[in-house]
Amino acid sequence: MSRDTSLTPDDAGSSSTVGSVGEFGLIARVTAGRTYPDTVLLGPGDDAAVVAAADGRVVVTTDMLVEGRHFRRDWSSPRDIGRKAIAQNGADIAAMGARCTAFVVALSCPADLTVADAEDLNAGLWDEASRAGAAVVGGDVTAGDHLVVSVTALGDLAGASPIRRDGARPGDVLAVSGPTGASAAGYALLAASVQGHPDLRAAHRVPRPDYDAGPAAAAAGATAMCDVSDGLLADAAHLAAASGVLLAVESARLPIPSLLRQAATELGVDVLDWALAGGEDHALLATFPDDDALPPGWTAVGRVGEVGDVGAGTVTVDGTEWTGARGWTSF
């Protein structure tokens, strides 16, 4: 947990390293001058932080980003990495129908990481935490060979029931909160060193979850919901398995921006591969009792069906059981 921030950091320039200013010097720098919302009852600097949980319950999720696995420092700036680490955790809070209240961050970094880079990473954490309506209330910094950013997000349900993955019922409408595939497209462009398409490349570096979409879906009566992190079909399969249903996706209804289609044509790939199998956009996937229930911004992309002869967890695309790439796996 963050330590005493009253310790004075060394008077080192921006070219100094994390190793030279030390753990306490770095923490003093990254917490200096921050202001906290009223819901942060005790911020960084003690053994632990204290955050309001007015609802009497707290939603909690954790996700770790590892250098070389979830990001490349030659593709992503430290600020991008910080934003991404917060975004993917904040999206998990939104996927329960909750709003983010606080983040804590544990960071392992090489001692030769510059203080400037560490401060940029911290700025990214704070930027995205602010976008999510919350603050970074504590953390830990330690030495390690690689950059590892581990974030835990807390959220508040404001009296609502959490929207789980297991509530989808046959007849429900399947919907997404926004387009999927931009992160996969950005990855493909970066990997192929194809120029142009700055928006898609940025989408890979920094997902931009709509943190309001989750609570809006909950208020609209969503029956099940999850974050699309592994790919639309992969996450649909998780939701279908948890709910004991089949999910039938209609590809023609997927929201696919024209710039995504253009990039797919340029690279000679099927745009549906990106939209259906690409992960890390952190759109939300949810089921609703009927079409009229969808909140603004959500798009119906299919229907919840009976399992019938196929197994629970089956996902079909245009009536055919999907057998292609189901998205990203960790190992």
Added chain:
Amino acid sequence: MSRDTSLTPDDAGSSSTVGSVGEFGLIARVTAGRTYPDTVLLGPGDDAAVVAAADGRVVVTTDMLVEGRHFRRDWSSPRDIGRKAIAQNGADIAAMGARCTAFVVALSCPADLTVADAEDLNAGLWDEASRAGAAVVGGDVTAGDHLVVSVTALGDLAGASPIRRDGARPGDVLAVSGPTGASAAGYALLAASVQGHPDLRAAHRVPRPDYDAGPAAAAAGATAMCDVSDGLLADAAHLAAASGVLLAVESARLPIPSLLRQAATELGVDVLDWALAGGEDHALLATFPDDDALPPGWTAVGRVGEVGDVGAGTVTVDGTEWTGARGWTSF
């Protein structure tokens, strides 16, 4: 966050690896058959967990353990590593005067880690979480070159005020909740390959915080408190700086078990170096209004003084300003 645990793991033996069973297979194995306290309203398997926060506030802290830095796999079993990761976070919750309610764990591990080792690590996480009166409610598993275990602990204050580091006042009594130095002694024994002293070696591998000591100190009117993770003097300096006071330690009053003295004699070191500068025992250091206030198990080791001519944050040992090793630093 933990994913759908209804996915069936591969039918792989204990010699199989994390890489072969995959993220979902591993998560299914480590969450199978677990039961959760009533305060866990939604456990692993969804985008996030939901934990009761009856107090209307939640205490939160995070700490990361990195292989080669915080533990060595040739010294510590996977179970030891899991226990240590929970213990050092749980101690931070106790240091606020709170009780642990839940832990989330993000794990990065090499794909060739055996499933048996991963399950042992998980058993250690659960053993210590249970000791702390809480459960592991969620997590994340990802591939990485080294084993990194990042834990976030949540806690409940049960209506009490959090005990911060900045409340010590001149005239208060300085006390510790238990002996310090055993972890440092165990480290020295392991590093020197000295046989014997199994209790001290175990103390380095797995700290055993007294999770009740923090809430007991809070109930007894502690004015300031912190966890001893960096070393008694180092953490005393943090508390002294935060409170704007001087802390005067009397070495003769330190609780030093005879087995610690014996090991020090064997290795030819001053036992006070271990007791004053050794970290990671996770005893608690606190200040109380007077000697009569100390709860059972706590030992008075000094007094809070005015800053006078020296700076806030000064710590003296037997009247002399401490200038020796102040404990462990991250970089």
